[in-house]
Amino acid sequence: MGGPLKLNPQGYVYQELLRIKMNPDEFATALQTVANSGNYHPRFKTYYNHMLEHQDLPESDVAPFFLHTFGTIYQYNKTRLGRHPNFWADRQCKINEGFQDKLDMTSFDDRDHYDQLEKIIRDWCASNPAPRKKQDLIKLLEKLFKDEDSGFQDLELEDLEFLGQMDYVIQQGPQAALLAHMNQLTFYNNEWLPLDPPGDFPDPLSGETIAHCFWGPVRKYKHKGEWIVSKCINLAKLRTNLSAQQRFNDYPPSEIASHRYMQNCFHYDNPGMKSCPYICKLKGITEDSQSKNIFYWMEFGTDYFSEIASGYNKELKKWKKFLRENNLGRSHIRSTKSPWEKKRCLDFIKLARGMEFMHKLGIAHRDFKLENTIMGLDGDVKIIDFGVGHRFGFWEQKNYRCVDRVGTATYMSPECSLVKRSSRTRDVRVRLEQYDHWDARANDIWTLGVALFMMLFACPPYDTCGNTDTRFVYLTSGVFMPQGRKIPPNANLKSLLKAYSRLAMVSDDCMDFLARFFLPERQRITWDQIWSHRWVQEILDQAP
Ligand SMILES: Nc1ncnc2c1ncn2[C@@H]1O[C@H](COP(=O)(O)OP(=O)(O)OP(=O)(O)O)[C@@H](O)[C@H]1O
Ligand SMILES: [Mg+2]
Numbered sequence: 001m002g003g004p005l006k007l008n009p010q011g012y013v014y015q016e017l018l019r020i021k022m023n024p025d026e027f028a029t030a031l032q033t034v035a036n037s038g039n040y041h042p043r044f045k046t047y048y049n050h051m052l053e054h055q056d057l058p059e060s061d062v063a064p065f066f067l068h069t070f071g072t073i074y075q076y077n078k079t080r081l082g083r084h085p086n087f088w089a090d091r092q093c094k095i096n097e098g099f100q101d102k103l104d105m106t107s108f109d110d111r112d113h114y115d116q117l118e119k120i121i122r123d124w125c126a127s128n129p130a131p132r133k134k135q136d137l138i139k140l141l142e143k144l145f146k147d148e149d150s151g152f153q154d155l156e157l158e159d160l161e162f163l164g165q166m167d168y169v170i171q172q173g174p175q176a177a178l179l180a181h182m183n184q185l186t187f188y189n190n191e192w193l194p195l196d197p198p199g200d201f202p203d204p205l206s207g208e209t210i211a212h213c214f215w216g217p218v219r220k221y222k223h224k225g226e227w228i229v230s231k232c233i234n235l236a237k238l239r240t241n242l243s244a245q246q247r248f249n250d251y252p253p254s255e256i257a258s259h260r261y262m263q264n265c266f267h268y269d270n271p272g273m274k275s276c277p278y279i280c281k282l283k284g285i286t287e288d289s290q291s292k293n294i295f296y297w298m299e300f301g302t303d304y305f306s307e308i309a310s311g312y313n314k315e316l317k318k319w320k321k322f323l324r325e326n327n328l329g330r331s332h333i334r335s336t337k338s339p340w341e342k343k344r345c346l347d348f349i350k351l352a353r354g355m356e357f358m359h360k361l362g363i364a365h366r367d368f369k370l371e372n373t374i375m376g377l378d379g380d381v382k383i384i385d386f387g388v389g390h391r392f393g394f395w396e397q398k399n400y401r402c403v404d405r406v407g408t409a410t411y412m413s414p415e416c417s418l419v420k421r422s423s424r425t426r427d428v429r430v431r432l433e434q435y436d437h438w439d440a441r442a443n444d445i446w447t448l449g450v451a452l453f454m455m456l457f458a459c460p461p462y463d464t465c466g467n468t469d470t471r472f473v474y475l476t477s478g479v480f481m482p483q484g485r486k487i488p489p490n491a492n493l494k495s496l497l498k499a500y501s502r503l504a505m506v507s508d509d510c511m512d513f514l515a516r517f518f519l520p521e522r523q524r525i526t527w528d529q530i531w532s533h534r535w536v537q538e539i540l541d542q543a544p
Helices: 012-019 025-037 044-054 059-070 078-085 086-102 111-127 132-146 155-163 167-173 176-183 237-243 252-268 302-327 330-335 339-360 423-429 439-457 470-473 493-499 508-515 526-533 534-540
Strands: 208-213 217-222 228-236 282-288 293-299 301-303 375-376 381-383
Touching: 012 025, 025 044, 025 086, 044 059, 059 282, 078 086, 078 339, 086 167, 086 176, 111 132, 111 167, 111 176, 111 217, 132 155, 132 167, 155 167, 155 176, 155 423, 155 470, 167 176, 176 252, 176 439, 176 470, 217 375, 217 508, 252 293, 302 339, 302 375, 302 439, 339 375, 439 508, 470 493, 493 508, 493 534, 508 534, 526 534
Parallel strands: none
Antiparallel strands: 208 217, 217 228, 228 293, 282 293, 301 375, 375 381
């Protein structure tokens, strides 16, 4: 392989580059990188030599060539691929490196044979909404491996060991799983690995218990001059829960994998992305000497929720005094952010940045609430608790489709709250576009709206997510009211705040902004609209 790559501008490859907006020079450089690395797909050489010789490929080879060279990003997000061809080519080389010696140790005939199975797994992932069950994929594979005519009858589950954890495969797909495994992020037989040396952390039992999570105590320590916490995961409790009828949703190995990914590994899949200071820092994972408990170490933060609850009235008094002393009235309140509103706006921006960072990585939190935030000792509010979070695959980036009811009842969106409920329950409560699935990104944004309401007014917007709760009707201006039912003429956010006596410290821009969160999924405010809204824009430069 050699010589500069020239393409026929009328050819299929060139036309494809135009279509996916990939710069031909960058394309040529990316191919050179692949050729030089030696870690290419077995078919790459044939395609590449053909292109050097004929300045093009036959039409039917274009798609397989791009797929083998750049990976599944070509199949699922061509625009994203077009922006960073070298990154994706290089990533695919790393993935290919992962196959090279590993496949020889399995019963796969060759790479084509594996590619066929990978396509079956990918298609299964793509046709099953979250949360996908590992057992369902394993059943499908076992059936294939038993079927004499499937072409996979010589395989066993252990042949897939080189992909690392199956939990990873079902969330982010086989190639991302392989990459994570190659980077020592996951291991096939032990979902807790990699563990950190216990000697790097304090004696886990020596800390002061500050809270409880479902799996055990949360303790606080001063260690090497900084405050850290451990979340204790009792493994016996975890095993009992896995076989219980009524299972607790939260799955610690997945939480830890998501946290590790957000902190250390997101750059495998996201060119140029920087880490986010508004996600609580993970410090490490250890196990006790009898393998009874896992300790999940993080930076410590104070309770942001109680800071809000105890701060509101004091700030309101101060604000009213200021207005009185300066002879200012309603028009000032309506047009100006109070010091409280300014602080809440800054905190909101940080939390929104944290959540948007997660979404950019393909992760939905799915249980966002103020109780799942902390105030870091550096003064930044941060997101914690990724126990029911989900890492979505490339194929799901347009829509984070979920079918389970998950999260906290007083925070979750109507579409999540009522998913798969009986028609009697839901018809009374809420009119929705669909009742069988919801988008985790839009749901996270709804929960961010509920959190913002709590941050601004130190009280929840509603108790029940449905029109049986009058406050919900007012908050949403009746947009979820079933047809034929009357909406009160003054049903809007302002009337709700008036009834709560919460109008003394909120600007008009703030109310306009807040109301946009409590709309049906497809009308709900999006990230672009959040960042361009005047209420946020006014203060954005103060939030580094
Ligand atoms: N890094 C931290 N700093 C300070 N407190 C923390 C930290 N992490 C967790 N906590 C405390 O422990 C509580 C439980 O932790 P977490 O929310 O992660 O577990 P959980 O089992 O998912 O809890 P829940 O089901 O109540 O949401 C938090 O609400 C918080 O009070
Ligand atoms: Mg929690």
